[in-house]
Amino acid sequence: MTMTTHQPTGPASAAPEPPVRPGEGRTLRPIPAEAHAAFQRVGRACPVSFLQTPAWARVKQGWRAEHLGWFDGRQCLVGTALVLYRQLPGVRRSFAYLPEGPCVDWADPRLDGWLEPLLGHLRGTGAFAVRMGPPLAYRRWTAATLKGAAGPGRRIGDVLPDLVEPLGAAVADRLRDAGWHRCGEDGQGGDAQPRLVFEVPLAGRSRDDLWTGLNQEWRRNVKKAARAGVRTGTEGPEALPAFHALLRVTELRDGFDLGRGLDYYRRQYAALNAERPGAVRLYTARHEGELLAAHTLVTAPDGQRVWYLTGASADHRREVRPSNALQWRMLCDAQASGAAVYDMRGVPDDLDPASRAYGLLRWKLGTGGEAVETVGEWELPLQGAVNKALHRGMHAYLTRR
Structure with a gap:
């Protein structure tokens, strides 16, 4: 259809x-x-x-x-x-x-x-x-709070938030009073879009501020990538087939399947950029010419928010840390563009260090941002x-x- x-x-x-x-x-x-x-x-x-x-x-x-x-x-x-x-x-x-x-x-x-x-x-x-x-935040947890709360069987929802957003809370109450039902609360299907996302605030911060906001492991990995000769930048739609092939490697490694063919990403790239040139960009990290990581970045129409939308990385040469180098490049470009928020999209709510899901959350926590529960x-x-x-x-x- x-x-x-x-x-x-x-x-x-x-x-x-x-x-x-x-x-x-x-x-x-x-x-x-x-x-x-x-x-x-x-x-x-x-x-x-x-x-x-x-x-x-x-x-x-x-x-x-x-x-x-x-x-x-x-x-x-x-x-x-x-x-x-x-x-x-x-x-x-x-x-x-x-x-x-x-x-x-x-x-x-x-x-x-x-x-x-x-x-x-x-x-x-x-x-x-x-x-x-509704595009509204409801609760927020800083990286420091969640790192300190990690433990067996723990989830983000178990942790007292650092901030409850008054507007988000008020809108949720008004919708419930009007007869709306929050997805997932009545046994029906959950949200189609991630309710729990990860944001790095950019407003009023310099590049030095972003650098000091990274944890020690992230700073070490970014430096390691630079010493190894990892090159980051943006490439055009001709690189989408290589990006998609790398995405399939990532899906098999991490045990998920987005179910999207190459045509979907070509259509996404073409449609968003036709409406606003530069709305979506394909960032790549190469080592000795070989593509090791590729991520898509989308910018809001008013330029105030950017989204790290889809990420892919190879199984080999992981020791040169291409994904850290690529994220650092994307963060710096977002800050230089005047964006107020770098949105890394969904994260799991699992705080158990023994779980596989916690690895993704821990990686994003290293940027020094915050987990944000939306109104949903x-x-x-x-x-x-x-x-x-x-x-x-x-x-x-x-x-x-």
Whole structure:
């Protein structure tokens, strides 16, 4: 099934069709992808994930995409959403998904003024349920806290956080009061996007600050890579086949399978860069000309956040520490670009030093950043018992896939 993108004609400020539903002076209606992308390039109070960009809709095959915009009383665009629809086999109803979105004013005490127009629109499309992921932090743990808490059977959730984010906590309470269910809490499927991520703060820090923030082992490994002659840099799409081959080596070694072919990464690279040149870059580390590590880096539309998205490394010559050298290069480039956060994406919550999962967490802890639990993904059946049954069927279908 090929995804189609809904792109009405006409400028974003025009109103060729009536608004879907009013909410606290705001209206919601479909907007062109171009207007959606332009809105995201300007700094907003709400962070914008790359998963909410129009370009991401062109990456996700098998989903139908729609771009929505909230307008104030003066018809100014004040919020956006990328909605992905997946049709359940054998029925005409769809599951609506807003990955790490929508982009609205989550601090507004009248949150229903944003969400009710959205729910009304989704019901009108025939969607039987909706899932969204507010792009907000909930709890934070520093690297020092988690290192000190490691032990047999321990998990991050067992540790008192260093900070509870008031906004994230408030939004979670408001969603629960409105009937939304946090994914994974009711025995249904868990989050599609990582709820626990790892971030390295960059705002107000110099390169020297980043260097001293690394632990001793990381600094030693970065120096070792430099002495061994490891060369880091960026390469174009011609290097994607080598990156993908290295990714398969990584998957076999570490016991996971992303299930994504080379065409997926080519489509991701082309779509994101077509919308914003340089939005995704392929970083490589070579030793004596041989590719030993390759990582993808994605930049937010407003440049304030970068994501280390997918990493691959070889099984051999690990003693020259190519991955440490590559991450250090990416951190430095992100800091030089003016980004405020370097997001290393998901980490396991396992603090047991004897577990294999702890190795990945320990590697990221060495950067001196912090583990961040997001508000997570939330779901709501849209109407009736029949839709609840379809909702359960969609969970089973997506789990099998």
